[in-house]
Structures are given as C-alpha cells and as structure tokens.
Amino acid sequence: MSESNDKLIVTKIKDGTVIDRIPPGKALKILEILGIDSNYPYTVAIALRVASRKMKLKDFVKIRGKALTTQDTQKLSFIAPTATVNIIVDYKVQEKQYLKIPEHVEDFVDCINPNCVSNAHEPIVSSFDVVSKDPLILRCVYCDRLLDQKYLNRKL
C-alpha cells in the first residue's frame, strides 16, 4: 500500500472480493460480519476514511480468497447500503454488485423479543420482513416485534 500525492494505491488481489464505497468507519464492522479476524489466512487490506469523489470519504476492504454468500451481502446491505461488491478473478473484476436491501431475510439475526418463538427451541429459523429501508426497520414474522438499525448494528 502506498500513497502518492493524495491518491492511495493498494496492491491488487488475484482472487477474492473487494468491497468498495463503504460508509466511512464501517469497514471493521464489515470484516466482523464476514467473520474475518486475525486468524484469516490470506491477505486482507483495509482502508479507512480515504478520499472519494462520490462520497467525500469512504472505507474499502480487499479480501483475498473470500466469496460472499447471499446472507453476507444481505447483512452488508443493512450496515453499508452504499457499498459495492466486486468479485475478483485473476486480478480482474469479474462482477460488480450493487447492494440492495432485501424485502425479507431468514436465519439472519436473533429476534429482539426474548419470548419470541424464534428464540425458543423450535424447528424454525428467525424470519423478518423489511417494513422500512430508511430508516431501516425489520418486523419479526412470528411475534411482530420491530428491529431497528441500532439493534442490527449491535447484533450483526
């Protein structure tokens, strides 16, 4: 990684995922959501609060050897809705995904209600409808309780 004038240059990765245009300060949370910590065996580059033409400031992460699941991108969309996900194959962007907040998510986060059946020992998974995208509000399909952005930031 080097910086010439005010341009930050980060080495390309051969195969993996680049998550760009992350709202400033959220990159570490995104790595946490993706389960990437100090034990991750491949190269990970993190840039925090770098200059961006579109966002003024942004974060980005480059993760070698990581492909995101649908659930990963759903979680990212709740924490960093402006982010883009670039799938890198042989140093080239094979696919660029713009995150979209889904209408419904399952087995994603625990319900806020300790008495919700999804938190009991039952043969079901947690299930939520997205009732508002801005501000973000999820509604439990089972107990009807609402989950807000603050709760999701804490729990994801």
Add this chain to the structure above:
Amino acid sequence: MIPRNLFSTRTISKDFVEQIFSLASKIESNPDQFADKCKGKILATLFFEPSTRTRLSFESAMLRLGGQILGFTNAKVSSAVKGESIADTLRMINHYSHIAVIRHYIEGIGEIANKFASIPVISGGTGSQEHPTQALLDLYSIKKEFKGIENLSIGVMGDLLYGRTIPSLLFALAKYDNIDLHLIAPPALKLRKNVALRLKENGFKFNTEENLKDILPDLDVLYMTRIQKERFPDPVDYERLKGVYQISTDDIKNAKDRFIILHPLPRVDEIDYAIDKTKHSRYFEQALNGVWIRMALLLKYLGLD
C-alpha cells in the same frame, strides 16, 4: 374464508368476525338447539400459563355443545418441563383431539401451529402479543349493547404495553369505520411500536391521552385493563406503576347515560367494587359472552356451523 388457525384478529376478515357474532347470537338465544352439535368431538386445552375465564369458558362451550375436553392447566404436568417443543406437542395433539386451544408465554406460536398442526388451533393468549378470542367477545359485548360497533367513542385505558387483549382489540376495532378511539396510558405503558405501526398501515387513527377526566363525558365505552404484573422485567417498575389508574364512582359521574365499562378480567384494584352495582358496569356480562363466542368459534372451526 375461515383461517386454519386463530392467533390474531389482524389476519381475519370483518366478514368472518360478523359471521362469528351472528352465530354467537343464535346460540345465545337458543343454546339447546346446539346441545349435540359437537357430539363425538374432543377439545384439547393446552394451558402453559394460568387462566380462569378463557379455559373455563372454552371448556364450558365444548361441554354445552355436547363435546368432550382433555388437557392440562399447568405446564409443569406436561412434557414441556422435559424440554418438549411446542411443535412436538402440537404434533401429538393432532392425534388426540379434533380442535385445540393453546395459551403460552411464548409469542409467535401461530406460525408453529400453521406448520405442525393438522387440526384447528385457537389461541387462548400468547405472551403479551395477542388474545384474539377475548377481542371477539369484547366486540360482541359492545355490539349487543349499542346494536353496532361503528360511530362509537371508545377509551382503552391501563397497561397498553403488556396487556395482550389490547392489540387484538385494536386490530379488531380497526375493521370498523368511524371509531373515535382514545388510548389512555402513562408513557411507560403506552402501546408497543409494532402495534401502532400495524394500525397506521391500516389507516386506523387514534388519540393518545394520559388522563381519563377530560374525555370521559364523550365516551360510550371504557375498556379497562390490569397492569400486567407478571410481564414486567423489573418488579420495581411494577411497584412504581401499579394503581396508576383506578376508577371510582366519582370518576364516572359525568359519564353519558349509556356509557359502559368493560374489562377482560381479572381486575386487581383498577375498578372500585362500588362500580359493579352501577348501570355502567358490563364486565361480568362480558365474561358470559365469552361462552357464546367460544361456542361459535368451536362450531365454525370444526365446520359444524
């Protein structure tokens, strides 16, 4: 269309509600005509939480219809203490009865019933989420009194946060037009956000108040609720809020002549005993209406109406 199970008044139609009222009214005027309707049918009463009126009125309803009952009134005598899931309990009950009523402190079990029950399952109350059959008997009581539910001024007072009868009552009232609804509660016990959002999505407007005094002269119905001691996470909060709303005969002296007071019962100290003798009290008649409504529900869900 009849929903497979009954766990919410939000998901049933006004037409269905009116069909239940019409059948309840027929039963009430001539119960003997229905005495053998459920002969050979078994109702399972699965009560994982205490109950007096709901369980007894369901059992009374089934016995009056000529059916039989089985079940338990204490979770400690069921396999729940061994860790059995609600899903597995319902899978068993499918084989033992033709219809079931379940009361549980766990919320959202309607979805479990939809997935795992092959017989109709009716909620007898789930946590602080809903109590749909109570709402139906509440509205039936109002309808009997005023010959309709529309164009009334209704106050709902007390524990709007934890009282499970409240969401069901409001979702049911939201099916009717031109209701002047006043929700009266201290800030700490106001309506849950999810319930308020559902009402907003339905275009159902209401006023929120902290004092009964100013609006009492306009009310046709006052629906009182108990502060739900058992649902408070912190007993200190209960001690702080208990007794926050108590009404006496003095408090209702400016009420309309036709004004009535309803209460899902049990009451603690929110309605003074002296009110029982006034022309405004209807909570004991309301409890009796529970039998007619539950008879109608059993017949409807068993396809015997």
